[in-house]
Amino acid sequence: MSQADVDQQVGLDQFLASVEKDAFRLARAATGDVDDALDLVQDAMLTLVQKYRDKHSDEWMPLFHRVLQNRIRDWYRRRQVRRIVGRFGAPGSGEDESSVPMHANQQPDAVADGSHVLNQLESALTLLPLRQQQVFLLRVWQEMSVEETANAMSISTGSVKTHLSRSLAGLRRMLGPDWTAT
Amino acid sequence: MTNQDKHSKADSQFIYRVRTRLKAWDDALPADISGRLRASRRDALTGAGSGAHRRSHPWRMAGVGLAVTAGVAWLALGQLRAPHNAPRNNPIDVAEREVLPGLSALDADDWSMIARGDDVQLYEDLEFFLWLDESDDARS
Numbered sequence: 001m002s003q004a005d006v007d008q009q010v011g012l013d014q015f016l017a018s019v020e021k022d023a024f025r026l027a028r029a030a031t032g033d034v035d036d037a038l039d040l041v042q043d044a045m046l047t048l049v050q051k052y053r054d055k056h057s058d059e060w061m062p063l064f065h066r067v068l069q070n071r072i073r074d075w076y077r078r079r080q081v082r083r084i085v086g087r088f089g090a091p092g093s094g095e096d097e098s099s100v101p102m103h104a105n106q107q108p109d110a111v112a113d114g115s116h117v118l119n120q121l122e123s124a125l126t127l128l129p130l131r132q133q134q135v136f137l138l139r140v141w142q143e144m145s146v147e148e149t150a151n152a153m154s155i156s157t158g159s160v161k162t163h164l165s166r167s168l169a170g171l172r173r174m175l176g177p178d179w180t181a182t
Numbered sequence: 183m184t185n186q187d188k189h190s191k192a193d194s195q196f197i198y199r200v201r202t203r204l205k206a207w208d209d210a211l212p213a214d215i216s217g218r219l220r221a222s223r224r225d226a227l228t229g230a231g232s233g234a235h236r237r238s239h240p241w242r243m244a245g246v247g248l249a250v251t252a253g254v255a256w257l258a259l260g261q262l263r264a265p266h267n268a269p270r271n272n273p274i275d276v277a278e279r280e281v282l283p284g285l286s287a288l289d290a291d292d293w294s295m296i297a298r299g300d301d302v303q304l305y306e307d308l309e310f311f312l313w314l315d316e317s318d319d320a321r322s
Contacts, residue, residue: 009227012227013223013227016223016226016227017220017223020219020220020222020223021211021216021219024211024215024219025207034215038215038218038219038222041219041222042222042225042226045222045223045226046225046226048226049226049227049229050229117203118203118204118206118207121200121203121204137204140197140200140201140204141200141201141204141207143201168193168196168197171196171200172196179196179199179200
């Protein structure tokens with residue numbers, strides 16, 4: 001292994017170490033399941049290493065987030081297919097990740113009862129539709145720009161703004177006046 | 183101050199509060215999760231990809247097995263039925279030209295869904311709904 005290969009390996013290791021926890025949080029919020037989230041993160045890591053290791057290190061971050069978002073979306077679609085086929089055995093009503101709450105069986109009251117503020121916020125996030133949730137986390141938590149978020153999620157910048165606006169409205173409604181008081 | 187300004191200010195304050203809370207995420211992750219993430223990273227870098235944490239999905243293996251068996255049987259049947267000098271537009275040849283390349287692009291999960299008898303049309307519909315939604319987004 002040449003010195004350049006060693007340097008690249010070290011660089012990749014440092015990069016993945018720097019993003020793995022955030023990636024897990026993003027995937028965990030999307031799936032609501034630790035093991036599924038770890039699977040998605042590992043798939044994203046593998047794809048980055050196998051396909052994009054030779055890209056300039058500045059490109060790793062947007063590429064990694066794009067891969068991760070693709071994995072999350074694939075996971076969501078497959079879950080929807082299984083859920084709809086399992087429940088009705090026939091094509092559904094055209095639900096997609098823009099409009100369906102992630103954990104629709106939960107009730108907003110369960111959010112309001114949360115004692116710890118972070119738990120309360122996490123619970124509210126899980127109630128958002130997938131795209132709203134991921135846009136919110138990328139923009140607000142990861143502090144990505146509109147363009148970076150659009151690139152990561154393969155959607156238009158207009159969609160990012162729309163989803164962010166809806167997610168803000170949804171979260172403010174769910175979290176109540178304590179979070180929105182000025 | 184206009185209504186839009188008030189909304190914008192309220193959103194900014196709300197975002198600031200939420201962001202502050204979410205920073206707490208950065209602090210602590212359970213040790214076992216951190217360990218599994220490290221193992222995933224190590225696997226990815228060594229190209230192993232087996233994943234210390236990865237759960238086995240028996241249906242995946244069964245689906246892939248069934249799909250491979252079906253594919254081999256289908257190809258064998260095609261060889262038996264097609265004379266060497268058969269016209270290239272017979273159904274078998276057409277299928278080999280136009281269907282097989284698409285089949286080879288399917289991944290393990292896709293195969294397993296087919297093998298399990300899931301409604302493939304529904305999956306295609308979901309793709310269409312996604313495209314439709316993205317088209318709507320692009321127009322808005």
